[in-house]
Amino acid sequence: MPKKTVIYKGIGVSDGIATGPLIRYESEQLFQKGIKIAGAAIEEQKKQAETAMTDARTELKKMCSEQCDEKLSKELLEIQIELTEDPMLVEKIEDLIDQECYPADDAILEATEQIALLFEQMDDEYYRSRAADIRDIGQRMAGHARGIAGRGTVQLSEPAVIYTREVTPSEAAHMDKSKILGFVTERGSPTSHSAILARTLGIPSIVGVIIPPQEEVDTVVVDGKSGILYLNPSKEQLTKAKEKQDIQLQEQKRLEKFKEMNACMRSGEKIEAYINISQSDEADEVFTVGADGVGLFRTEFLYMEADEFPSEEKQVAIYCDVLKRLNGNPAVIRTLDVGGDKQIGGLSLPKEENPFLGCRAIRLCLNKPDVFKVQLRAILRASCTGTLKLMFPMISSVEELLAAKELLLECAKELEQEGLAYKVPAIGIMVEVPAVAAAIELYIDLVDFFSIGTNDLCQYALAADRMNPATAHLCDYFNPAVLRLIYHTIQTANNARIEVSMCGEMAADPLAIPLLLSMGLRRFSMNSNAILGFKDIVSDMDNKACEKLLSDIWKINNAKEIRKYLEKIKNDQEKI
Amino acid sequence: MIKKKYKISFQEGLHARPAKMLVGIAKEVQSKIYISNEHGKSDAKSMLGIITLQAAFGTEVVVTIEGADEVAVEKRLEDFFSGEEEA
Numbered sequence: 001m002p003k004k005t006v007i008y009k010g011i012g013v014s015d016g017i018a019t020g021p022l023i024r025y026e027s028e029q030l031f032q033k034g035i036k037i038a039g040a041a042i043e044e045q046k047k048q049a050e051t052a053m054t055d056a057r058t059e060l061k062k063m064c065s066e067q068c069d070e071k072l073s074k075e076l077l078e079i080q081i082e083l084t085e086d087p088m089l090v091e092k093i094e095d096l097i098d099q100e101c102y103p104a105d106d107a108i109l110e111a112t113e114q115i116a117l118l119f120e121q122m123d124d125e126y127y128r129s130r131a132a133d134i135r136d137i138g139q140r141m142a143g144h145a146r147g148i149a150g151r152g153t154v155q156l157s158e159p160a161v162i163y164t165r166e167v168t169p170s171e172a173a174h175m176d177k178s179k180i181l182g183f184v185t186e187r188g189s190p191t192s193h194s195a196i197l198a199r200t201l202g203i204p205s206i207v208g209v210i211i212p213p214q215e216e217v218d219t220v221v222v223d224g225k226s227g228i229l230y231l232n233p234s235k236e237q238l239t240k241a242k243e244k245q246d247i248q249l250q251e252q253k254r255l256e257k258f259k260e261m262n263a264c265m266r267s268g269e270k271i272e273a274y275i276n277i278s279q280s281d282e283a284d285e286v287f288t289v290g291a292d293g294v295g296l297f298r299t300e301f302l303y304m305e306a307d308e309f310p311s312e313e314k315q316v317a318i319y320c321d322v323l324k325r326l327n328g329n330p331a332v333i334r335t336l337d338v339g340g341d342k343q344i345g346g347l348s349l350p351k352e353e354n355p356f357l358g359c360r361a362i363r364l365c366l367n368k369p370d371v372f373k374v375q376l377r378a379i380l381r382a383s384c385t386g387t388l389k390l391m392f393p394m395i396s397s398v399e400e401l402l403a404a405k406e407l408l409l410e411c412a413k414e415l416e417q418e419g420l421a422y423k424v425p426a427i428g429i430m431v432e433v434p435a436v437a438a439a440i441e442l443y444i445d446l447v448d449f450f451s452i453g454t455n456d457l458c459q460y461a462l463a464a465d466r467m468n469p470a471t472a473h474l475c476d477y478f479n480p481a482v483l484r485l486i487y488h489t490i491q492t493a494n495n496a497r498i499e500v501s502m503c504g505e506m507a508a509d510p511l512a513i514p515l516l517l518s519m520g521l522r523r524f525s526m527n528s529n530a531i532l533g534f535k536d537i538v539s540d541m542d543n544k545a546c547e548k549l550l551s552d553i554w555k556i557n558n559a560k561e562i563r564k565y566l567e568k569i570k571n572d573q574e575k576i
Numbered sequence: 577m578i579k580k581k582y583k584i585s586f587q588e589g590l591h592a593r594p595a596k597m598l599v600g601i602a603k604e605v606q607s608k609i610y611i612s613n614e615h616g617k618s619d620a621k622s623m624l625g626i627i628t629l630q631a632a633f634g635t636e637v638v639v640t641i642e643g644a645d646e647v648a649v650e651k652r653l654e655d656f657f658s659g660e661e662e663a
Contacts, residue, residue: 079623082599088622115624122630124591134624313633317588385587 003216003232008209010184012227013195015529016204016252017245018161018182019238022220022231024211025164030142032106037097045097049104050090052145056137057084059144079130083137089115105145112138123314132166161220163211177201182222184229186210198224199285202252255532259290263524263535266542271517273534274332274525276503280318283325285528290535293329293387295525296451296503297322299375300338309371315378323386330387332428332451332503332525335375337361337393356459361394366403376411380422389426391451396433398442405446428499432456437485444496451525452489454504458482476559477506478566483553487519494520501525511566513537515553518546540573577642578650582657583634590631599623601652607643609653 037045064077083089092111096102102110116131116138161182183198188207198205204224211217211231221230221241230237263271274295275286283294302310302318310318322331339349339360352358365372379390392404405427415422431437432453440450454477459466461482464474477483486502493500501523506512508526513534516524524534549569556562586594590611602609602620609620611629613636618625620639631637641649 082596082623086622086624087619088625088628115628118628124630127591127627130627311632313589316633320587382587 003218005234005237006215006231008211008229008231010206010209010227010229012205012224013188013207014183014198014203014205014224016182016202016224017241017248018204018220018222018224019233019241019245020181020219021158021160022163022184022211022217023160024213025162030105030109030139030146032109033103034106035103036101037103038101041103042097042101045102045104045107046094048145049093049097049107049141052104052108052141053084053090055144056141057081059140060084079133080137080140083134084141105142108142108145109138112141161222177203182206182220182224184209184211184220184222255536258532258535258539259288261290261535261539263538265517265538266540269522271538272501272523273531274501274503274523275528275531276525277322277528280321280325282528283322283331286326286329289528289531291528291531293326294322294331295501295523296391297331297333298337299334300336303336303338309374312374312378312381315375316381319378319382319388320385323382323388326386328386330389332389332391332449333379334391334393334430335362335372335379336365339364356456356465362392362400362404363394366400366407369407372407373411376408377415377422380408380412380415380424381420383423383425384421388423389428389449391428391430391449393430393453394432394456395429396435398446401429401443401446430456430503431489432460432504434461434485437461437489440489440492441496444492444498447498449499449501450489450493452486452500452502452504454482454486454502454506457485457504461485476563477504477509477512478559478562480557480559480562483515483519483562486516490516490520499523508534510537511563511570514541514546514549514569515566517541518550518553577640578646579638579640580650580653581636581638582653583636584631585633585657585659587633589633589635590626590629590637595623595626598626598656601649601656605643605645605649605652607641607646607649609649610640611637612640613637 060077060081064081089111092114093107096107096110097104112134116134119127119131119134122128159179159181161184162180163184164186166185166187167183180203182203183205185205185207186209188195195205195207204222206222206224206227206229208227209229215231217231219232219238221233221237223229223241230241233241263273265271272292274293275282275289275291276296276298277283277285277294278298278301285291286293299315302315319333322333337360339352339355339358349359349364359367365375379388382388383390390408392401395401395404408424408427412422412424426448428447428449428451429436429443430453431440431450432455434457436443437452437457443450455466458464458475458477458479462474462476462479464471466472466475477486490500500521502516502521503525507516507524508530510533513524514537517538526534552565553562556565584590588594590598598620599622611618611620611626611631613629613631615629615631618629620626629637639653641653643649
């Protein structure tokens with residue numbers, strides 16, 4: 001009898017579909033035995049702990065030199081090697097044996113657990129996630145103390161989807177990646193080790209799913225995009241998933257060549273492609289997909305994660321980290337963009353009747369100069385490290401822009417007086433309020449660049465809430481009025497030779513890309529996973545086709561028909 | 577014994593790369609080096625200890641150096657904390 005189909009929803013952290021058997025990988029965690037030793041055994045146990053640490057170190061060094069070709073894994077192993085001889089850890093272990101009469105293995109587990117807990121309480125997310133490294137090394141050393149070598153190594157006899165509580169760094173470094181079809185983990189986030197590794201290796205992955213132990217599982221389907229996991233899928237679901245997988249694989253293979261290529265039109269004209277990020281380490285993806293830099297760094301996530309605002313120092317460190325990772329490529333940093341609809345830690349915002357028309361983004365920041373200045377100072381300071389560009393969100397009038405710029409200069413003056421290094425970066429604004437798009441010429445002498453945000457531009461121009469299911473369908477960026485606002489912005493900027501880009505959803509829409517190129521847009525910013533497809537579409541476009549497309553579009557008076565027209569163009573192109 | 581105050585000049589704080597460099601120095605020299613701030617006191621040979629100090633950019637740490645080569649070590653730490661010693 002076929003086992004029952006169950007569907008779980010987690011968070012998709014690495015795109016793609018995987019189908020196959022599920023292997024529950026219990027990392028057979030070692031637990032403390034909870035016994036105490038007698039006085040005579042103390043010296044012996046201390047010696048045993050020391051030997052266990054040396055053995056673990058030798059084992060790690062061997063793994064590091066033998067089987068480690070990935071930079072990421074190598075770095076992780078090096079940290080662990082360092083930990084096996086860390087005086088703080090050694091001292092803690094010896095104290096536990098000496099004073100608390102722990103046996104060697106228990107002392108190792110207890111000491112590493114204590115330090116891991118300490119790390120988990122730190123402000124810095126990077127160090128919070130290092131707690132896993134510390135527990136990992138504890139398991140490895142305790143294993144040696146109990147005479148088990150090579151802990152943390154997954155042996156797979158056949159390709160499978162791995163299900164585990166959490167993938168520890170050394171486990172991740174030593175899995176036979178050719179046999180891993182997908183990852184499903186109980187714990188983790190888009191920035192946890194397994195997620196980063198999965199994306200680097202292109203393995204579909206979901207986090208935040210708990211499969212009860214009594215659940216009997218033969219086959220699973222992992223959809224790393226939607227985050228949906230099918231246990232024992234029906235024949236129909238499996239066939240469907242396999243079809244989807246085949247199409248994706250073929251498409252991926254076809255797009256692979258674009259990693260090394262610029263986005264170029266048929267004429268050879270280069271179109272700039274940037275990625276949108278919310279966390280500093282995502283900047284690395286620029287090199288994975290062959291993009292030109294970061295076109296949008298959404299800083300609000302720094303504010304949402306913590307209970308309090310990130311300090312100036314912390315922000316400097318994060319922005320510098322992005323710039324260092326980019327190695328000279330530019331990064332556009334957008335200042336805090338939140339409002340009454342999103343509560344953030346450290347700031348209680350009054351509930352507003354119409355949060356999207358309320359005191360949000362730049363309005364909120366100008367109302368709270370103390371908070372805003374911390375970010376502006378951090379941006380000015382980080383600007384020395386690389387090519388940083390500063391962008392203000394939701395500007396709706398010249399006065400607002402001038403006020404924001406004045407505050408920036410005030411911060412620069414302060415830094416000057418304090419003797420801290422800073423650099424005033426290029427300044428730009430989001431064009432997402434129709435009032436700005438309609439009068440864009442008023443801003444060309446005041447800024448260095450524009451970036452069109454289509455999501456908000458659309459809902460403001462069409463007076464339709466994009467979060468409200470009853471009106472969301474009205475929020476169509478192919479609406480002729482929205483297109484005219486966008487066109488006017490692009491043309492005015494191009495004529496004035498001011499950089500203009502687009503960072504909203506529209507920039508990555510395969511239907512919209514040909515139209516935007518036709519309108520003269522030459523800079524696009526999108527999620528990194530859309531870049532290869534983008535380059536593909538761009539490579540099929542030529543100026544003549546653009547001209548015709550644009551003149552045809554202007555004749556159509558509604559979004560539905562425009563969509564239809566663009567779909568037809570897309571299908572015609574695919575047939576060629 | 578030498579006791580000195582240093583300001584952290586690393587943008588990221590005394591973390592990751594700088595912490596690793598400091599451990600490297602401490603292991604090379606004869607003197608015992610200890611670092612302390614409001615979060616505690618750590619042997620400079622301990623990466624874990626240094627990290628738990630959470631010494632951020634612009635904050636101060638007190639360093640004690642004790643040993644035969646303490647004068648030379650002080651000079652090296654001077655360079656290190658000013659950001660001139662590169663790995």
